[in-house]
Amino acid sequence: xxxxxxxxxAVGQGVARVLSMKEDYLKSNYDLNxxxxxxxxxxxxxxxxxxxxxxxxxxxxxxxxxxxxxxxYGVPGVSSLKVLEEVEYDCxxxxxxxxxxxxxxxxxxxxxxxxxxxxxxxxxxxxxxxSFQELASSAQSNDxxxxxxxxxxxxxPILNFAHDNLAGCSIESIYGILNGTTNYILSRMAKEGSSxxxxxxxxxxxxxxxxxxxxDVEGIDAACKIVIxxxxxxxxxxxxxxxxxxxxSRITAESIALAKKEGLLIKLIGEASADALEVSPRxxxxxxxxxxxxxxxxxxxxxxxxxxxxxxxxxxxSVETASAILSDIISIWKIRK
Amino acid sequence: xxxxxxxxxAVGQGVARVLSMKEDYLKSNYDLNxxxxxxxxxxxxxxxxxxxxxxxxxxxxxxxxxxxxxxxYGVPGVSSLKVLEEVEYDCxxxxxxxxxxxxxxxxxxxxxxxxxxxxxxxxxxxxxxxSFQELASSAQSNDxxxxxxxxxxxxxPILNFAHDNLAGCSIESIYGILNGTTNYILSRMAKEGSSxxxxxxxxxxxxxxxxxxxxDVEGIDAACKIVIxxxxxxxxxxxxxxxxxxxxSRITAESIALAKKEGLLIKLIGEASADALEVSPRxxxxxxxxxxxxxxxxxxxxxxxxxxxxxxxxxxxSVETASAILSDIISIWKIRK
Numbered sequence: 001x002x003x004x005x006x007x008x009x010a011v012g013q014g015v016a017r018v019l020s021m022k023e024d025y026l027k028s029n030y031d032l033n034x035x036x037x038x039x040x041x042x043x044x045x046x047x048x049x050x051x052x053x054x055x056x057x058x059x060x061x062x063x064x065x066x067x068x069x070x071x072x073y074g075v076p077g078v079s080s081l082k083v084l085e086e087v088e089y090d091c092x093x094x095x096x097x098x099x100x101x102x103x104x105x106x107x108x109x110x111x112x113x114x115x116x117x118x119x120x121x122x123x124x125x126x127x128x129x130x131s132f133q134e135l136a137s138s139a140q141s142n143d144x145x146x147x148x149x150x151x152x153x154x155x156x157p158i159l160n161f162a163h164d165n166l167a168g169c170s171i172e173s174i175y176g177i178l179n180g181t182t183n184y185i186l187s188r189m190a191k192e193g194s195s196x197x198x199x200x201x202x203x204x205x206x207x208x209x210x211x212x213x214x215x216d217v218e219g220i221d222a223a224c225k226i227v228i229x230x231x232x233x234x235x236x237x238x239x240x241x242x243x244x245x246x247x248x249s250r251i252t253a254e255s256i257a258l259a260k261k262e263g264l265l266i267k268l269i270g271e272a273s274a275d276a277l278e279v280s281p282r283x284x285x286x287x288x289x290x291x292x293x294x295x296x297x298x299x300x301x302x303x304x305x306x307x308x309x310x311x312x313x314x315x316x317x318s319v320e321t322a323s324a325i326l327s328d329i330i331s332i333w334k335i336r337k
Numbered sequence: 338x339x340x341x342x343x344x345x346x347a348v349g350q351g352v353a354r355v356l357s358m359k360e361d362y363l364k365s366n367y368d369l370n371x372x373x374x375x376x377x378x379x380x381x382x383x384x385x386x387x388x389x390x391x392x393x394x395x396x397x398x399x400x401x402x403x404x405x406x407x408x409x410y411g412v413p414g415v416s417s418l419k420v421l422e423e424v425e426y427d428c429x430x431x432x433x434x435x436x437x438x439x440x441x442x443x444x445x446x447x448x449x450x451x452x453x454x455x456x457x458x459x460x461x462x463x464x465x466x467x468s469f470q471e472l473a474s475s476a477q478s479n480d481x482x483x484x485x486x487x488x489x490x491x492x493x494p495i496l497n498f499a500h501d502n503l504a505g506c507s508i509e510s511i512y513g514i515l516n517g518t519t520n521y522i523l524s525r526m527a528k529e530g531s532s533x534x535x536x537x538x539x540x541x542x543x544x545x546x547x548x549x550x551x552x553d554v555e556g557i558d559a560a561c562k563i564v565i566x567x568x569x570x571x572x573x574x575x576x577x578x579x580x581x582x583x584x585x586s587r588i589t590a591e592s593i594a595l596a597k598k599e600g601l602l603i604k605l606i607g608e609a610s611a612d613a614l615e616v617s618p619r620x621x622x623x624x625x626x627x628x629x630x631x632x633x634x635x636x637x638x639x640x641x642x643x644x645x646x647x648x649x650x651x652x653x654x655s656v657e658t659a660s661a662i663l664s665d666i667i668s669i670w671k672i673r674k
Contacts, residue, residue, distance in 0.1 A: 168663030305660035306492035323642035326505030
């Protein structure tokens with residue numbers, strides 16, 4: 001299985017690391033021998049038709065910041081689209097940074113790969129939140145596999161879970177804490193009685209919140225995930241602009257203290273159903289699965305037969321997110337081999 | 338797909354109900370048309386080669402207590418083994434009561450079906466906790482499917498989840514609240530400061546704890562599930578006698594109050610790993626996924642790549658448990674069709 005990785009940030013590097021780590025495991029458990037035939041970043045690409053070396057990819061990126069400095073097989077300046085045209089491959093792993101204005105360049109990468117009959121795995125929320133139906137129908141008309149488990153909740157397996165494990169159930173709604181940064185901030189505020197501003201700046205110092213925290217704290221990131229869940233699990237053809245979004249930046253220490261007195265917590269909850277598409281701060285009961293702390297993500301599927309089923313997992317992390325990409329790669333391999 | 342249901346208590350009736358409810362859904366989503374060709378209980382059987390009526394099965398059982406009173410097609414006194422010999426079928430659904438001394442009669446039913454090349458779905462913990470390896474190797478040598486999602490945690494999908502959704506990960510250990518009755522009792526004790534004896538008797542009045550609560554409160558039920566998880570997910574060839582078990586009957590209101598002061602809760606936790614096979618009361622942190630209340634079940638899989646992944650769901654309930662059986666039936670259908 002020949003793989004092209006577009007984008008070599010935290011997730012792309014995680015994929016290279018995981019494919020290296022799991023080489024023997026994949027061979028013995030699935031008879032799968034994945035080869036990374038090309039990797040791109042802003043600097044250009046590294047291309048080798050019989051497989052690049054995972055460790056050397058990571059070392060090159062770490063030491064020079066440029067994947068195009070890969071010894072002997074680096075190609076400075078080449079574009080990702082050009083790489084998709086000229087390199088022979090089976091599966092595209094699209095992990096360029098998420099853009100929520102037009103979903104580019106990921107959208108074009110994914111469509112190009114599909115048009116050439118290639119399977120696609122992505123963690124990129126942008127094109128999914130803006131153009132889900134276009135991508136899904138391109139996958140269908142080109143008869144390729146399109147998997148994106150890592151786009152929602154990182155290592156919390158929710159999409160494949162809903163499709164495979166609850167096969168006999170109709171899923172009526174999804175309800176979740178889908179952003180680790182805001183869950184961390186709200187948990188700390190509840191525990192310490194601290195203000196939003198103070199807690200955010202501490203989270204930034206610790207590297208948990210980004211320097212520009214806008215998409216996380218204003219609920220945009222969670223809203224993208226709600227769109228993906230609504231399309232993929234509930235078959236609702238919605239996009240980001242259909243979601244009603246309110247973030248956590250106006251939540252005060254006082255309101256959290258008041259809730260706590262009643263045995264309640266304030267959490268940033270995303271909801272998708274035929275009637276509601278929403279991200280907003282809500283009250284949850286202590287002792288419910290939604291009372292989890294830290295950067296954990298949680299999602300509950302309300303089903304007709306199994307009642308509520310909940311999954312909890314790490315919403316982020318390089319290797320954790322890469323593990324979801326790997327499980328998508330394995331499921332494509334099972335279909336193709 | 339011709340199905341025989343052995344045992345027509347809460348779970349068996351749930352299966353009949355769910356197959357009726359989901360007739361159109363199964364047809365349109367999976368092109369699956371399941372027919373219940375025989376059902377047995379202590380009284381005998383109902384047998385009809387072109388399919389029994391689900392509603393009439395439930396009505397007959399409810400009104401007469403005997404499935405052998407099924408109009409026209411009732412067969413009083415016939416044994417389950419005889420039914421397996423004489424009725425043509427594709428898949429056995431074994432849902433007779435769990436026996437943890439010798440696993441019978443379920444063990445014999447399952448082996449007989451396998452030897453005749455039939456697929457088997459069961460919720461019965463007895464034969465799995467006592468003879469897992471025997472059953473698994475019989476399934477393998479007879480080349481049949483053997484699924485038992487409903488045996489652990491009812492509607493909490495954990496077995497198929499571990500096998501399918503975490504395909505790229507090695508699972509190192511499993512840690513869980515696997516018994517709803519004890520979780521209910523411990524949650525109430527923590528909330529109300531009540532004694533074990535008082536809380537148990539209230540739970541019995543409400544029908545949450547059984548009249549003979551021994552297997553639940555002494556940890557035997559949870560230990561059976563730990564054995565199934567250890568065999569199925571971790572490939573450890575263990576049986577019930579290998580589990581170190583301590584129940585909750587000696588937990589005092591005082592120790593719960595003391596834990597609560599430190600932000601901790603006492604839960605009955607089962608653990609399976611290469612180093613430990615154990616059910617015992619342990620301290621968990623408030624705000625962790627293990628702090629869930631009521632009759633919920635929880636299981637955490639510790640993985641190499643995805644860190645901890647947790648599933649929460651209803652551990653019991655007729656329709657809930659039947660939904661897990663239905664998802665097993667669907668996955669067998671996908672392989673066979």
